[in-house]
Amino acid sequence: MSGQKKEFPITWGMVIDIDKCTGCGACMASCQTENNVEPQREASNKLRATSWMLVYELTNDKAFPNHDIAYLPRPCQQCGNPPCVSVCPVIATDKNENGGIVSQVYPRCIGCRYCVAACPYHVRYFGWYDPIWPEGMDKTLSPMTSVRPRGVVEKCTFCHHRWTQAKDAARVAGKDPENLDDGAYVTSCVQNCPSGALAFGDIKNPKHKVHELVKSPYAFRLLERLGTETQVYYISRREWVRKLGDNYLKSE
Amino acid sequence: MGLDRRAFLGLVAGGTVGAMFTPIPWKLIDDASIWTQNWPWIPRVPKGQVDYVATTSKLCPAGEGLKIMRVAGNPILAGGNASHPLSCGGVSALARSEVYMLYSPARIKSPMKRNGKTFAPITWEQALVEMAEKLGAAKGAVASISGDNTGTINEVLTALTAKLGSAGSFMMPSEATTAAKAMKLMGVQGQAGYDFENADMVLVLGADIFETWGTSSRNRKAFGANRPAGAKPANTYVYVGPTRNNTAAVCDQWVPAAAADLGVVALGIAWHLLKAGATSNAPGFDTFKAVVNGGFGPEDVKRATGIAPETLATIAKALASAKAPLVVTGSPFGQGLGAAPVIAGMSLNMLLGRINKPGGVSMLPELPSVVPGALTRAAMLDGDLPAFLKGVESGKTPAPKALLIYDANPAYGLPEAATMAKALEKIPFKVSFSSFMDETAALCDLVLPNSLPLERYDDVATPYGSGFCVYSLVRPIQKPICDTKTTGDVLLGLARKLSIDLKFDNFQQVIKEKVASLTKVSGGFVAKDVMPWQVAAGKPAPALVGGDLWKALEAGYAWTMVGQAAQPAMGFAAEVLAKAVKAGKPATATVLAPYAQLRTGTPVTGMPCQDLTMVPDTELKGDTTFIRVNSETAKALSLKKGQSVKLSGAGVDCQAKVHIFESVMPGMVAAPLGFGHTAFDYYSQGKGANYLSLAAVAEEPGSGLSMWIAPEVKIA
Ligand code: SF4
Ligand code: SF4
Numbered sequence: 001m002s003g004q005k006k007e008f009p010i011t012w013g014m015v016i017d018i019d020k021c022t023g024c025g026a027c028m029a030s031c032q033t034e035n036n037v038e039p040q041r042e043a044s045n046k047l048r049a050t051s052w053m054l055v056y057e058l059t060n061d062k063a064f065p066n067h068d069i070a071y072l073p074r075p076c077q078q079c080g081n082p083p084c085v086s087v088c089p090v091i092a093t094d095k096n097e098n099g100g101i102v103s104q105v106y107p108r109c110i111g112c113r114y115c116v117a118a119c120p121y122h123v124r125y126f127g128w129y130d131p132i133w134p135e136g137m138d139k140t141l142s143p144m145t146s147v148r149p150r151g152v153v154e155k156c157t158f159c160h161h162r163w164t165q166a167k168d169a170a171r172v173a174g175k176d177p178e179n180l181d182d183g184a185y186v187t188s189c190v191q192n193c194p195s196g197a198l199a200f201g202d203i204k205n206p207k208h209k210v211h212e213l214v215k216s217p218y219a220f221r222l223l224e225r226l227g228t229e230t231q232v233y234y235i236s237r238r239e240w241v242r243k244l245g246d247n248y249l250k251s252e
Numbered sequence: 253m254g255l256d257r258r259a260f261l262g263l264v265a266g267g268t269v270g271a272m273f274t275p276i277p278w279k280l281i282d283d284a285s286i287w288t289q290n291w292p293w294i295p296r297v298p299k300g301q302v303d304y305v306a307t308t309s310k311l312c313p314a315g316e317g318l319k320i321m322r323v324a325g326n327p328i329l330a331g332g333n334a335s336h337p338l339s340c341g342g343v344s345a346l347a348r349s350e351v352y353m354l355y356s357p358a359r360i361k362s363p364m365k366r367n368g369k370t371f372a373p374i375t376w377e378q379a380l381v382e383m384a385e386k387l388g389a390a391k392g393a394v395a396s397i398s399g400d401n402t403g404t405i406n407e408v409l410t411a412l413t414a415k416l417g418s419a420g421s422f423m424m425p426s427e428a429t430t431a432a433k434a435m436k437l438m439g440v441q442g443q444a445g446y447d448f449e450n451a452d453m454v455l456v457l458g459a460d461i462f463e464t465w466g467t468s469s470r471n472r473k474a475f476g477a478n479r480p481a482g483a484k485p486a487n488t489y490v491y492v493g494p495t496r497n498n499t500a501a502v503c504d505q506w507v508p509a510a511a512a513d514l515g516v517v518a519l520g521i522a523w524h525l526l527k528a529g530a531t532s533n534a535p536g537f538d539t540f541k542a543v544v545n546g547g548f549g550p551e552d553v554k555r556a557t558g559i560a561p562e563t564l565a566t567i568a569k570a571l572a573s574a575k576a577p578l579v580v581t582g583s584p585f586g587q588g589l590g591a592a593p594v595i596a597g598m599s600l601n602m603l604l605g606r607i608n609k610p611g612g613v614s615m616l617p618e619l620p621s622v623v624p625g626a627l628t629r630a631a632m633l634d635g636d637l638p639a640f641l642k643g644v645e646s647g648k649t650p651a652p653k654a655l656l657i658y659d660a661n662p663a664y665g666l667p668e669a670a671t672m673a674k675a676l677e678k679i680p681f682k683v684s685f686s687s688f689m690d691e692t693a694a695l696c697d698l699v700l701p702n703s704l705p706l707e708r709y710d711d712v713a714t715p716y717g718s719g720f721c722v723y724s725l726v727r728p729i730q731k732p733i734c735d736t737k738t739t740g741d742v743l744l745g746l747a748r749k750l751s752i753d754l755k756f757d758n759f760q761q762v763i764k765e766k767v768a769s770l771t772k773v774s775g776g777f778v779a780k781d782v783m784p785w786q787v788a789a790g791k792p793a794p795a796l797v798g799g800d801l802w803k804a805l806e807a808g809y810a811w812t813m814v815g816q817a818a819q820p821a822m823g824f825a826a827e828v829l830a831k832a833v834k835a836g837k838p839a840t841a842t843v844l845a846p847y848a849q850l851r852t853g854t855p856v857t858g859m860p861c862q863d864l865t866m867v868p869d870t871e872l873k874g875d876t877t878f879i880r881v882n883s884e885t886a887k888a889l890s891l892k893k894g895q896s897v898k899l900s901g902a903g904v905d906c907q908a909k910v911h912i913f914e915s916v917m918p919g920m921v922a923a924p925l926g927f928g929h930t931a932f933d934y935y936s937q938g939k940g941a942n943y944l945s946l947a948a949v950a951e952e953p954g955s956g957l958s959m960w961i962a963p964e965v966k967i968a
Pocket of ligand 1: 055071073
């Protein structure tokens with residue numbers, strides 16, 4: 001992978017404890033409503049459905065009774081060295097802000113979908129249709145996220161608006177907005193997961209829980225060998241789960 | 253707009269190459285792309301001041317406290333309430349839907365009266381007159397069904413039904429009905445409460461405790477709290493059941509066992525505990541011992557269930573050596589279990605000395621009732637709705653002349669759907685108070701829509717499974733969007749019209765009185781700085797400041813109380829076990845193993861609009877749902893991946909496609925519930941099949957309870 005990892009003083013990161021995830025989908029529900037993703041009638045067509053957060057089912061591929069499963073929630077990995085950014089012809093997506101969240105500027109996006117193809121984690125969604133809410137349901141749209149027309153690409157933003165809100169709240173409370181307390185800014189999925197499987201914070205801040213969590217011997221990142229240096233970490237005590245995090249050859 | 257994005261891009265691509273080096277085209281592209289996105293038909297987001305108010309989820313049976321984000325006073329998002337003991341910050345996908353379901357296309361917009369095959373809108377006054385007249389004429393033969401396990405509305409409903417001459421007031425069958433029957437047979441009062449927070453070893457027999465069983469969000473928080481990410485867990489969870497479901501997926505061990513064998517497994521473990529010297533003073537212990545030793549030795553259990561003797565011996569040992577072991581029993585799909593397996597599971601708690609202990613089981617007392625003449629929750633749970641409706645269908649039980657249906661969808665949510673539909677047909681006057689056009693409302697004569705939880709006063713009192721008594725408030729934070737009313741108010745208005753005195757004029761008064769009654773319950777407190785499980789573990793309970801309770805509840809805190817009702821010792825009910833639990837030969841037929849998930853809603857909500865996205869395409873694709881079998885079963889039944897099949901049972905056929913999934917026991921066909929609606933809206937209707945309709949109802953020997961835990965099906 002060409003390019004270099006971008007470093008920022010703050011590095012927002014998510015740590016997902018796979019061993020606690022039941023696969024319930026509450027994180028997806030949280031995400032969709034937080035970020036004004038329309039309710040999709042034909043959502044069983046996964047090639048067309050939009051889900052910034054998507055829960056994958058992993059299996060160890062063994063037959064009964066040695067079969068095992070795990071669930072892997074997948075937001076945008078906010079790569080330190082994002083392949084999506086370098087391919088965008090109009091800089092509609094960039095990694096240029098403290099915190100390291102990869103931006104997505106809808107009015108700038110020309111819908112060429114290079115980034116969709118470039119993202120190794122399939123987190124990017126193209127709007128094939130204009131979004132439609134059942135009559136009246138648009139009254140429940142969140143003011144924090146704009147509604148996207150058809151023809152642009154969208155993806156998880158680590159609920160970036162919540163960071164802005166947390167900084168504002170810190171300023172009002174006379175605290176340093178650049179040094180938020182642990183938990184002052186978390187994404188919607190992290191907040192609502194009933195299992196407490198998701199953690200969020202500044203990986204570089206020793207006062208934040210995730211700072212330690214990412215150092216766990218059980219922590220891994222997806223497709224680490226690509227050198228994308230993602231800001232999303234996974235934790236599992238099961239070796240087969242950790243192995244699935246990368247494309248290993250049978251002999252490895 | 254004359255030029256769309258595609259045409260515009262084509263235009264630009266035609267003539268730009270030469271101009272690449274000047275910034276002007278780039279600037280133009282940027283401006284134009286903004287302009288092409290200025291599309292008036294894309295909804296605008298609302299603007300206004302943001303604030304947060306608290307309430308409690310009523311759509312989700314887990315009863316989570318909610319924080320609702322509002323903009324300019326309008327609800328926008330439902331999030332978990334970190335200070336509520338049944339949420340601790342978490343919300344299920346279903347509780348999350350409380351806000352947007354206000355605008356569900358399936359909402360019933362006004363009162364309606366049947367007019368041949370369709371409905372015609374009527375006014376509330378006309379509805380009351382009509383209902384008063386019909387119910388007056390039906391006096392002495394009025395029945396009611398409630399699907400709300402936790403609300404004080406049941407007091408109004410049952411008191412009114414009683415005054416009209418009750419033909420029966422029923423609760424929809426659930427884990428709570430089964431457990432209530434079991435506790436009654438064991439000679440105790442109150443609702444079994446499970447203290448997951450303080451348990452260090454939990455044996456889960458069947459119950460999908462992290463998805464559909466009881467206070468599932470709270471159960472999960474309790475599970476997770478003692479399992480720091482990446483570190484050695486401080487608790488152990490073992491799941492016994494037919495599939496590696498959402499609960500088993502995170503447990504330390506899955507022991508495959510048929511749902512029909514849960515009682516056998518429990519008694520098989522009891523055998524090991526007894527052998528190791530476990531004893532009890534509880535009534536019936538000697539008979540219990542004789543039953544267990546007489547038929548549930550390791551080899552008996554192995555023959556019946558296929559479980560290796562060492563497996564159960566190890567579990568028994570782990571339970572006996574744990575500091576705070578806990579056994580919880582339930583149905584893998586939230587209903588249909590007999591009482592005996594619950595008794596068998598509870599007997600393990602008794603052998604382990606776990607009754608009324610921290611991290612154990614307590615018999616939680618019922619909260620005081622406030623409406624005169626109302627049935628207690630225990631009395632309501634004692635009814636057997638499937639048995640009643642089967643009786644009506646066959647003519648053994650006289651059909652009621654009128655039926656009031658609250659928060660329930662029996663035409664969809666009961667087993668043996670064909671029989672139940674015939675029974676409902678025999679009842680000449682039916683009223684549904686559903687908020688959504690569900691399958692039952694579609695059969696009724698009058699449909700009087702209840703306001704949704706965010707539009708009404710309501711309450712949640714100790715959902716089944718909670719380890720402590722808990723009461724939280726549901727309050728209106730939005731004016732009714734449609735022409736709906738709080739059913740409590742409608743019923744009280746109806747009572748007035750019929751000159752029946754139920755003591756209250758409106759439902760808010762009922763709730764206020766309920767809250768006032770809590771201040772008199774000794775030991776109650778508001779969970780704020782101290783949580784009920786901390787009190788269970790020995791921390792002193794804070795005092796309750798009476799006058800502030802309503803305010804505290806409005807602010808989203810819950811009233812709680814720890815400990816069990818004073819009562820006689822729990823007995824083993826060994827005679828029931830002797831009749832109902834048999835370590836027989838394994839079933840040779842193909843057995844349905846249904847599973848339910850909150851993301852597909854409840855029979856009352858249908859599929860929440862946002863949740864279709866959460867359903868994997870191995871569960872629903874297009875309009876077809878998938879059944880799951882392992883490769884061994886697939887081979888035995890000659891099934892191929894993706895093959896279309898027909899399932900038959902209880903006189904009903906259902907379509908399905910085959911998904912090969914190895915975490916299903918051999919001989920079992922796992923099938924998702926919550927699909928196959930014929931009513932509601934385009935998010936629910938026609939999506940897959942309702943596999944619950946394949947389940948035939950049988951009577952459990954020893955208890956007489958209706959059960960449908962392991963329905964046989966044919967696959968073609
Ligand atoms: S909400 Fe939590 S438990 Fe449920 S799927 Fe998402 S991460 Fe997993
Ligand atoms: S996960 Fe995909 S979209 Fe997100 S930063 Fe990495 S490459 Fe870009």
